[in-house]
Amino acid sequence: RFRHFQVSRRQISSTVRRQLVNKVPDKQKLFQESNGMPVHLKGGVGDAVLYRATMGLTVLGTAYVIYELVKAALPQKKD
Amino acid sequence: MAHQAHAYHMVDPSPWPLTGAIAALLMTSGLAIWFHFHSTTLMTLGLILLLLTMYQWWRDIIREGTFQGHHTPPVQKGLRYGMILFITSEVFFFLGFFWAFYHSSLAPTPELGGCWPPTGITPLDPFEVPLLNTAVLLASGVTVTWAHHSIMEGERKQAIQSLALTILLGLYFTALQAMEYYEAPFTIADGVYGSTFFVATGFHGLHVIIGSTFLAVCLLRQIQYHFTSEHHFGFEAAAWYWHFVDVVWLFLYVSIYWWGS
Numbered sequence: 001r002f003r004h005f006q007v008s009r010r011q012i013s014s015t016v017r018r019q020l021v022n023k024v025p026d027k028q029k030l031f032q033e034s035n036g037m038p039v040h041l042k043g044g045v046g047d048a049v050l051y052r053a054t055m056g057l058t059v060l061g062t063a064y065v066i067y068e069l070v071k072a073a074l075p076q077k078k079d
Numbered sequence: 080m081a082h083q084a085h086a087y088h089m090v091d092p093s094p095w096p097l098t099g100a101i102a103a104l105l106m107t108s109g110l111a112i113w114f115h116f117h118s119t120t121l122m123t124l125g126l127i128l129l130l131l132t133m134y135q136w137w138r139d140i141i142r143e144g145t146f147q148g149h150h151t152p153p154v155q156k157g158l159r160y161g162m163i164l165f166i167t168s169e170v171f172f173f174l175g176f177f178w179a180f181y182h183s184s185l186a187p188t189p190e191l192g193g194c195w196p197p198t199g200i201t202p203l204d205p206f207e208v209p210l211l212n213t214a215v216l217l218a219s220g221v222t223v224t225w226a227h228h229s230i231m232e233g234e235r236k237q238a239i240q241s242l243a244l245t246i247l248l249g250l251y252f253t254a255l256q257a258m259e260y261y262e263a264p265f266t267i268a269d270g271v272y273g274s275t276f277f278v279a280t281g282f283h284g285l286h287v288i289i290g291s292t293f294l295a296v297c298l299l300r301q302i303q304y305h306f307t308s309e310h311h312f313g314f315e316a317a318a319w320y321w322h323f324v325d326v327v328w329l330f331l332y333v334s335i336y337w338w339g340s
Contacts, residue, residue, distance in 0.1 A: 022304040024145065031146035038091035038145070039139045054131045055094060058101045061124050065108045068121055073114065 086151040088143065095136040102128035137296075142315070142317055145305045155312055162316045166323050169286070173327050176282065179335060180275040193269065196338065200272045201264045202340040208259050209336045212252055214340050216325045219248035223294070230301065233308045242298045245321070249291035256284050276335060283327050290324045293317040 031042055041047045083089065102125050109122025144150035147306040150158070184195040192198030203209060222245040229238035260277075297314045300306060304313055 008230060020302060020304075024304050027142075027146045028148075031142050032148075038093070039142050040093055040095070040135060041089070042142070045087075050131070050135060051094065054098050054128065054135065056133070057124065057128050058098045061105045061128060062101055064124070065105055068112055069108060072115065 086153050086281070088149040088151075088154045091138065091142070092259070093136070095132050095139070098128060099132040102126075102132055118180060130254065135280050141305070144299075144313075146188075150310070150312070158312055158316070162319060165279065166319060169323065170172060173279070173282070173330075176275070176279040177330065180335060180339070182281060183271045191272075195272075197270055197272050198270060202272075203263065203336065205332070205336040205340055208255055209332055212255055213328065213332050215248050215252045215255070216328050219252075220322060220325050223321050227318055229313065230306055230311050230314060231308050235301075238301055238306075239298065241332055242294060246291055246294050249287055249294065249321075251293070253284065256280070256287075270297060279335060280331060281333055283324070286324050286327065290317070290321045293320055 031039070033042075036044070041051060105121055105125030105128060107125075109119070109125050112121050113119050187193055187195045187197060196202045207276045223239050226238050226241035226245060229235075229241055265273050265276070294317050297317045298305075300313060305311075
């Protein structure tokens with residue numbers, strides 16, 4: 001009973017500063033789930049959004065760089 | 080689900096090597112396009128792609144190690160080899176710039192006045208801000224070692240404090256160096272003195288920023304309970320890198336700032 005009071009007192013004084021709770025076990029459960037997802041998408045919807053944005057920029061960027069390099073390589077017609 | 084009969088890590092297929100390669104292509108082509116046609120769009124796009132790639136690639140490594148348990152002792156050994164080899168390659172990178180400095184400063188040409196520092200150059204006083212910078216980085220080497228011992232001893236609060244202090248010292252160095260750059264009586268265009276000074280110290284400064292960022296990521300991970308007292312290789316890699324940055328500065332200080340003045 002005495003120990004219970006000690007714990008409560010400690011908790012009351014420590015909530016003055018935000019205590020971060022250890023979420024690693026939850027993450028371990030999430031990323032070890034047998035769902036066949038590759039690690040870069042296994043975190044959820046956010047992963048897919050970020051992946052699609054990155055791949056979108058990659059494809060657009062590839063097209064753009066080819067366009068700019070071809071344009072730079074062709075002789076400019078001077079009137 | 081099939082389980083492996085070995086301790087090695089067969090990684091999941093990943094898109095990040097491709098996006099990283101395209102980022103490199105965009106940044107290099109973008110640099111050329113900027114130089115010739117004054118447009119920075121391509122280079123900026125490459126930079127954004129690089130940042131996205133780095134964030135997701137390293138995020139995935141944290142997932143594979145900390146959350147999926149793939150970093151077994153043999154895998155960790157490979158990661159250690161990898162980091163050591165990478166740092167070694169960076170040593171050679173800096174060696175080149177030191178070669179350039181000594182080439183020009185040991186036998187100064189008549190065009191420079193036959194002396195080093197060259198005629199007309201007022202070098203920075205090595206016993207002012209550069210000496211402070213030396214003390215700052217040496218102190219940060221102590222604090223990062225304190226952080227390591229704190230992690231190994233399970234002292235969570237001390238680990239967070241010493242790691243934060245290390246990062247603050249790194250930022251202090253960067254701020255001091257930025258001020259020095261602004262106030263310097265010579266520029267990168269001031270002959271071979273300016274070139275060797277700003278390229279060598281400039282790349283070093285970039286590495287301080289990279290190292291501080293790496294340590295900052297470790298701080299976030301330490302706060303989030305990723306590191307255990309036995310297994311915290313990400314932090315060790317950051318600490319190795321930080322010590323390397325410190326050693327490069329010591330060579331820069333002795334060679335360029337002190338002997339070179």
